[in-house]
Amino acid sequence: MKRIILILISVFLMSSVPANAAVKKDKRLWQDESIYSIMVDRFNDGDTSINFDVNTKDPNVYNGGDFQGIIDKLDYIHDMGFTAIRLNPIFDNADKGYHGFWVKDFYKTDEHFGSIKTFQKLVNEAHKRKMKVLIDFPANNVAANHMWVTDPNKQDWFHKKQDIQDWNNAQEIENGWADGLPDLNQDNPEVKNYLIKAAKWWIQKTDIDGYSLPEVNMVPVSFWHDFSTSVKGVKQNFFLMGIPAVKSPSNELEYEKAGIDSFYNGPVSADLRDAFANTDQSIQPVVSELDKGKKTFDTSANMANYFDNEYTTRFTQDIVKNRQFPGSRWKTALTYLYTIPGIPVIYYGTEIALNGGDIPDNRRQMSFRAEKDLIDFITKIGELRNQLPSLTRGNLEVLYEKNGMVIYKREYKGETSVIAINNTKKSQSITLKEKQLDAGKELRGLLNGDTVKSEGDRYTIILDRDNSEIYVLADKTGMNIPFVSAIMIVIILACLFLFLIIRRSKRNMN
Structure with missing residues (x-):
């Protein structure tokens, strides 16, 4: 009984x-991914036996995070709905090079992070969970004390030492020494061959799925063409994500032709921060940047959208400056980020609204003893993004936008998602007509369970302030x-x- x-x-x-009106996805595409971006040294300390020269009270040195720490938290990341992780450079670095950008040896892992065997285990464990792994490949410069710098036979491996005065001058950006680091001359065949060979070696040795490319616009496009052809010949569907220095280059299409699959979308990020750090802000600038991206980058669906990263101040700081509650602001902001065209890239600590100013304050240690409210929200919205192809592959049409209240729809193979975001200080009631949505159906809310039935040819959506809903358009239920x-x-x-x-x-x- x-x-x-x-x-x-x-x-x-x-x-x-x-029942959702879900459509089955075809072969998994990169635009379907959601990426959790990790600074290895600041995430989780899983192997204390390699904690030498570690000082957790000094943000300018190693703090103890390592590969084993990430392995220990893969389920945590996976359960939030993330399908890929991205790591800062993991190669052997000079003293205090916790960030990975002072490379001394492209063929070794940083001893503070763990052995290459442990990193191989990390990739393998991620793949068991059907998660992809990207790592930074810094091809622009090396550590100031790299042995090549003093090698008399390798003086032509570097550009002449000079600071960058004009960041709008492509030649200066490609040849100048950023942050005083020796700038590699990728036009030298020996340099080019060395970097490409090393990049191929890591794919063959560890089975990683992609490279994120810091300071991508500080390296000649011609180099990236050869680099892309070579690494993509090693592994099918290998992904290259460019991270521009300072600002996005004006000739992004040239990089795309050279084989760069994606770019960190700096202009959209700036507009996102302006729109969601406070209430009653128009979202139109973000929509305009997305439209602009379609015209300048053919694979705009692969563009990486983000609020913050290891180079910027934390978005939480913007929220606090506006005297807003971080949890509510982040929920509203992430709803938008997860439902617009592009790949959402979430910087570690977002799920606990980690705060931080300029470098290195924006690279604080992760805490796993925080409230779960925002984590639960990310888990839910990540689940919806993974379930609904229209959220990753559909076109976008704005149905209503005014001073922080926005409603838009995304359609893919008969599936229609409608996203409503109330980023205002008041409750909002918006009526949509038949020209915007098919009549005689209903909108089924998947975030909060709200259902909106059509009345004739109209749908009236009511949302409290600081609230959002993701609907699926479906037949009415009796x-x-x-x-x-x-x-x-x-x-x-x-x-x-x-x-x-x-x-x-x-x-x-x-």
Whole structure:
């Protein structure tokens, strides 16, 4: 009897969940991914045996994070819905090079992070969870004390030492020494061959899935053409994500032709921060930048959208400066980030609203003892993004936008998602008409469970302030017969069960 009741309760719960009008995704594409970006040294300390020269109180030196620490937290990352991780450079670095950009040896892992064997385990464990792994490949410069710098036979491996005065001058950007680091001359065939050979070696040795390319616009496009052709010949669907220095280059299309699959979308990031750090801000600049991206970058669906990263101040700082509550601001902001075209890249610590100013304050140690409210929200919205192809592949059409209230739809192969975001100080009621959505259907809310049925040819969406909803357009539901039947059967069997219990009790008493 107990088993029967449990089965029927399960039917009852399953019947109460509305079926989504979901379309099956074809082969998994990079635009379907969501990336969790990690600074290895600041994430999690999993192997204390390699904690030499570590000082957790000094943000300018190693703090103890390592490969094993990431392995230990892969389930944590995966459970939030992330399908890929991105790591800062992991190669052997000069003293205090916790960030990975003072490379001394392209063929060794940094001893503070762990062995190459441990990194191979990290990639393997990620792949078991169907997660992809990208690592930074810094091809622009090396450490100031790299052995090449003093090698008389390698003086032509570097550009002449000079600071960059004009960041709008492409030649200065490609030849200048950024942050005083020796700038590699990629036009030298020996340099080019060395870097490409090393990049191929890591793919063959560890089976990584892609490179993120810091300071991509400080390296000649011609180099990236040869680099791309070579590394993509090693592994199918290998991904290259460019991270521009200072600002995005004006000739992004040239990089795309050279084989760069994606760019960190700096202009969109700046507009996102302006729009969501406070309420009552227009979202139109972000929409305009997205439209602009379609015209300048053919694979705009692969553009990497983000709020902050290891080079910027934390978005939480913007929120705090505006005297807003970080949890609410982040929820609203992430709803938008997860539902617009492009790949969302989330900097570690976002899920706990980690704060931080300029470098190195924006690279604080991760904490796993925080409230789970924002983590649960990211998990839910990540699940929806993974389930609905329209959120990763659909076109985008704005249905309403005014001073922080925005409604837009995304359509893909008959699936229509409608995203409503109220980034204002007041509750909002917006009516959509038949020209915007098909009449005679209903909008089923998947974030908060709100349902909006059409009234004639109109849909009226009501949202509280600082609230969002992701709807799927579906046929109207009448009375849910299985749902009602399950309830009735459960009630009848429960009564029968109680009757038998009482009857048995009386017999025992007699």
